[in-house]
Amino acid sequence: MSKLAIHGGAAVGALNVPAWPIFGKRELELVADVVSSGNWGFLGPKEQEFEASFARFCGTGYGVAVANGTVSLKLALEALGIGPGDEVIVPGLTWQATATAVLDVNAVPVLVDVEPDTYTIDPRAIEAAVTTRTRAIIPVHLYGRIADMDAIMRLADRYRLHVVEDCAHQHGSEWKGRPVGSIGSVGSFSFQSSKIINAGEGGFLTTNSQGLADLLQSLKMCGRDARAGAPVMHSGNYRMTEFQAAILIAQLDRLETQNAERDRNALELERALSELPGLRPLYRSPNITKQSYYCLTVRYDREAWDGIPKEAFMAALVAELEGTLNCSNVYEPLNASPFYNPRNKNTHKLSDAYWRAIDPSRFELPVSERAFAEEAINFSHTMLLLGAADRRRLADAANKIFEHRHELREAAQTRRSQREPLSEVV
Numbered sequence: 001m002s003k004l005a006i007h008g009g010a011a012v013g014a015l016n017v018p019a020w021p022i023f024g025k026r027e028l029e030l031v032a033d034v035v036s037s038g039n040w041g042f043l044g045p046k047e048q049e050f051e052a053s054f055a056r057f058c059g060t061g062y063g064v065a066v067a068n069g070t071v072s073l074k075l076a077l078e079a080l081g082i083g084p085g086d087e088v089i090v091p092g093l094t095w096q097a098t099a100t101a102v103l104d105v106n107a108v109p110v111l112v113d114v115e116p117d118t119y120t121i122d123p124r125a126i127e128a129a130v131t132t133r134t135r136a137i138i139p140v141h142l143y144g145r146i147a148d149m150d151a152i153m154r155l156a157d158r159y160r161l162h163v164v165e166d167c168a169h170q171h172g173s174e175w176k177g178r179p180v181g182s183i184g185s186v187g188s189f190s191f192q193s194s195k196i197i198n199a200g201e202g203g204f205l206t207t208n209s210q211g212l213a214d215l216l217q218s219l220k221m222c223g224r225d226a227r228a229g230a231p232v233m234h235s236g237n238y239r240m241t242e243f244q245a246a247i248l249i250a251q252l253d254r255l256e257t258q259n260a261e262r263d264r265n266a267l268e269l270e271r272a273l274s275e276l277p278g279l280r281p282l283y284r285s286p287n288i289t290k291q292s293y294y295c296l297t298v299r300y301d302r303e304a305w306d307g308i309p310k311e312a313f314m315a316a317l318v319a320e321l322e323g324t325l326n327c328s329n330v331y332e333p334l335n336a337s338p339f340y341n342p343r344n345k346n347t348h349k350l351s352d353a354y355w356r357a358i359d360p361s362r363f364e365l366p367v368s369e370r371a372f373a374e375e376a377i378n379f380s381h382t383m384l385l386l387g388a389a390d391r392r393r394l395a396d397a398a399n400k401i402f403e404h405r406h407e408l409r410e411a412a413q414t415r416r417s418q419r420e421p422l423s424e425v426v
């Protein structure tokens with residue numbers, strides 16, 4: 001008789017997942033303020049207030065709110081003077097926006113691999129990819145680990161490169177007491193609806209350089225000077241609305257408490273899950289003094305699970321928790337991602353040499369590929385705000401599946417033997 005829920009056995013039970021996003025009266029009041037003020041955009045008071053408070057939260061002197069976390073990266077590169085003929089090093093394991101921003105300034109994204117124990121950009125791979133044309137690195141603080149900022153800043157120093165931190169996943173993380181977004185030349189954030197602080201859409205740039213901050217303000221506002229005066233350069237419109245800023249002011253008040261709770265729960269969940277031989281947490285550097293999470297990533301060791309693929313384990317886990325578990329794979333590496341096809345777009349046909357240089361398939365990313373195909377499992381940040389009983393239930397479900405893993409193995413074998421004669425017919 002089957003024990004696993006995925007084969008018709010009794011499930012461990014549903015999780016009580018908190019509704020997301022979490023909001024209250026304050027969000028409603030601040031949005032109502034905006035509506036009744038009639039001042040709905042263009043450097044309104046809410047946007048200016050949020051720029052000041054989010055910059056303070058990130059420990060930077062300046063902050064620039066923008067439309068989303070893709071254009072924020074593009075504007076950071078433009079402000080740093082990066083353009084045609086330049087190369088920018090980005091990790092191969094990230095959301096496509098990190099590399100797309102490089103294409104958007106007509107530079108070449110150079111994809112490099114990630115570290116096997118943190119899944120963040122590998123400093124040795126960065127160094128191996130540096131050429132005379134390299135101008136910048138975009139480390140991504142991916143899921144629930146900060147990239148190794150000591151090693152990255154050392155390389156930036158040695159090769160005179162700019163560093164743009166992509167912090168879309170990690171509002172509030174700190175490396176040796178320094179908030180992410182305050183370590184490189186510029187930090188870039190996203191407030192898109194899946195992120196841990198969101199206004200549906202939105203983006204942000206942090207910097208300690210007044211010159212860069214002024215330039216970013218101009219780039220965001222059709223080339224007007226930083227005080228919204230006369231045009232001083234050519235640019236387009238990348239502004240945020242007052243509605244977004246209002247929501248973000250209220251959401252920012254909730255962020256630190258939520259971050260602390262997510263980290264406590266992540267540590268507990270890592271401990272509980274890693275009692276199983278086949279689930280390992282990522283390495284956590286002692287330089288991480290605060291860790292915030294877009295996802296909690298664990299490493300699945302297929303061998304310890306008798307060869308059962310991670311997808312089968314994930315499906316069984318979802319079934320034990322009656323469909324309430326929010327878990328997923330990591331990003332498909334950019335050298336073969338269906339979301340990253342720079343040669344599908346005519347505006348990228350700048351020259352034959354450029355066309356060849358932006359071909360993603362020329363980059364080898366074995367660690368990213370293994371993470372995607374075999375190893376990595378992401379638990380959404382909403383799973384890090386579960387109560388104690390639900391956290392226990394999640395770990396119990398994983399334990400139960402491990403105990404009855406022979407069922408998954410046998411099911412996989414049956415599927416294989418049923419397929420074989422079919423393939424002979426075809």
Ligand SMILES: *Cc1c(COP(=O)(O)O)cnc(C)c1O
Nearest residue numbers: 068069070095097168190191192
């Ligand atoms: C979400 C995200 C972005 C882009 O942000 P949007 O606001 O969605 O444009 C950039 N980088 C990473 C790593 C992201 O996850």
